[in-house]
Amino acid sequence: MMIDSSRFGQVVIEPEDVLLFSRGLFAFENHRHWVLLADGDERSVAWLQSIQDPEVALPLVSPRLFIPDYRVSVSRNQLTPLELAALDQAFVLNVLNRSQGHLTINLKAPVIINLDRRIGRQVVTNDEQPLQMVLPTAAVPLRKSA
Numbered sequence: 001m002m003i004d005s006s007r008f009g010q011v012v013i014e015p016e017d018v019l020l021f022s023r024g025l026f027a028f029e030n031h032r033h034w035v036l037l038a039d040g041d042e043r044s045v046a047w048l049q050s051i052q053d054p055e056v057a058l059p060l061v062s063p064r065l066f067i068p069d070y071r072v073s074v075s076r077n078q079l080t081p082l083e084l085a086a087l088d089q090a091f092v093l094n095v096l097n098r099s100q101g102h103l104t105i106n107l108k109a110p111v112i113i114n115l116d117r118r119i120g121r122q123v124v125t126n127d128e129q130p131l132q133m134v135l136p137t138a139a140v141p142l143r144k145s146a
Helices: 076-082
Strands: 002-005 009-012 033-038 046-050 057-061 090-099 102-105 111-114 119-122
Touching: 002 046, 076 111, 076 119
Parallel strands: none
Antiparallel strands: 002 009, 033 046, 046 057, 057 090, 090 102, 090 111, 111 119
């Protein structure tokens, strides 16, 4: 299967690589089908690419790269749609942003994926996580084209 991406051009993916976000993502509620793409230049960054819109891709990072003891505090009903057999099946990523010349990570609204079932969901944590935690300057060098 071939998809278009404004960042990576045409990309060949397997149908089983497609992730279903039944509610979409915050600000992208109509985008339900996504694929995770590796960044060839920066191994710590993955791109969540919309299948529906080549212009929509979000850079994601593992929060544990920056906060080793990061925990997601959510209610059970937020995780129910992910059909997790065990909590350790949850793959947690956070959106990386550029704000006022700094890279930030959104710890308040992680993206949680059940890779076995190919189901994802973005949730809002119940605790006092920061919406924008500023990362050290050289933490994640992004490509200029991204």
